[in-house]
Amino acid sequence: MMFWYDHDVSGWGWFAMSAGMILFWALIITVVVLLIRALNSPHEHTHTPLAPAPTPEDILRERLARGEIDEEEYWRRLNALHHGPLTKT
Numbered sequence: 001m002m003f004w005y006d007h008d009v010s011g012w013g014w015f016a017m018s019a020g021m022i023l024f025w026a027l028i029i030t031v032v033v034l035l036i037r038a039l040n041s042p043h044e045h046t047h048t049p050l051a052p053a054p055t056p057e058d059i060l061r062e063r064l065a066r067g068e069i070d071e072e073e074y075w076r077r078l079n080a081l082h083h084g085p086l087t088k089t
Contacts (some may be wrong), residue, residue, distance in 0.1 A: 056081050057081065060078055
């Protein structure tokens, strides 16, 4: 004769099974949430174009704005950029 009721799960067994089930579902939900976030987030590896390099005119304007050169120097250098250097005769 077999004693099926003799191997009953005690109170600690029920607690361990309940905690295990809660941890299992927490793990499943965490994996699903992380997977959804990973699929919906913009990819960091996409190539984003960098800002274009400043033109010589931009650099001159910045130097004038910072006070590195005065207005006369700005116009002289801007003229040299557009028409070539002034030659002394």
